[in-house]
Amino acid sequence: MTEPARDTKPTLVLGGTGKTGRRVAARLEARGLPVRIGSRSAEPPFDWEDPATWSSALDGVGSVYVSYFPDLAVSGAVETVGSFAELAVRSGVPRVVLLAGRGEPEHVLAEQAVRASGAELTIMRSAWFMQNFSEGFILEDVLSGEVALPAGDTQEPFVDADDLADVAVAALTQDGHVGELYEVTGPRLVTFSEAVGEIAEASGREIRYRPVSIEQHAAAATEQGVPPEFVQLLIYLFGEVLDGRNAHVADGIQRALGLQPRDFADYARDAAATGVWNVSAVVN
Ligand SMILES: NC(=O)c1ccc[n+]([C@@H]2O[C@H](COP(=O)([O-])OP(=O)(O)OC[C@H]3O[C@@H](n4cnc5c(N)ncnc54)[C@H](OP(=O)(O)O)[C@@H]3O)[C@@H](O)[C@H]2O)c1
Secondary structure, three states: OOOOOHHHOOEEEEOOOOOOHHHHHHHHHHOOOOEEEEOOOOOOOOOOOOHHHHHHHHOOOOEEEEOOOOOOOOOOHHHHHHHHHHHHHHOOOOEEEEEEEOOOHHHHHHHHHHHOOOOEEEEEEEOOEHHHHOOOOOHHHHHHOEEEEOOOOOEEOOEOHHHHHHHHHHHHHOOOOOOOEEEEOOOOOEEHHHHHHHHHHHHOOOOEEEEOOHHHHHHHHHHOOOOHHHHHHHHHHHHHHOOOOOOOOOOHHHHHHOOOOOOHHHHHHHHHHOOOOOHHHHHO
16 A cells, blocks of 8 residues: 655644644645644544543654643653654654743753654744733733733743744745754743733733732632642743743744744734734623
8 A cells, every 4th residue: 555645644733722733733724734633622632641542643644743731841741742752753653843942941851852752853942922911821811901920020032823833834844844943932022011011002901010929929820720730830930931041032933934033013913903802802
């Protein structure tokens, strides 16, 4: 039996309903390329916590986009993504694109574990997504008019998830990206206060940023019913990653795509135009 060429086999997009995964899936589909979504709600279901679901998700695919949930820094994640990548290679799936974070030692261990599988690997080490403000855990605060976070005046080069998806699709479909490590950031350092200010201006609403301590943030999250493991993750992310170590821009998007990354102001304008920050739309 003749094997179908790689690009006629589906790409398994893990986290395929999430912030980057759904954009990767949409871009592949727009090119007429077959996609299989990998998530607990997909068919067949894929669950990071249930390795018995992995084989059927990998069956017959030609490449995988790996966006781990909730974060490569959580206990057991390194072993889990390493085992998954090993299974992918053993199942005849050569090409893997891995999404990781910047400045996180546990993420580097996860990258190493996936590299050890022998996969044709491209790594994206990403800054904080702009979409955390419109699709992620900061949205509720934006809608309330006050974003209270333990981020002080740290600068972060927020990156647009659309740019990340473009890099991932290039790495999944073109030659020349295997072995590359792309550090992907936006074009500009932005404090959380500035980010909230730009969102307020774009949405025409009064929204303010209030810096709080990590302890205050953890207590408020617990009070709101956030599960303890997520509270721990938030403490880690704000304490470790936003200590200034990532306050520099990088050129991964330019190197991968030959394009400039999108600016936070453009993201804020486009997100505001969708109505996502429109409080009356949420209330009515
Ligand atoms: N957010 C950022 O700023 C940022 C920055 C750098 C790196 N990253 C990395 O990006 C990755 C995704 O983070 P995110 O917070 O942006 O989330 P997200 O992509 O929006 O994640 C949600 C996705 O994960 C799936 N999912 C949830 N639990 C799952 C499980 N147990 N097994 C399989 N799939 C599961 C969800 O689908 P179902 O509910 O259907 O399962 C959904 O598709 C993380 O590894 C994070 O470290 C994020």
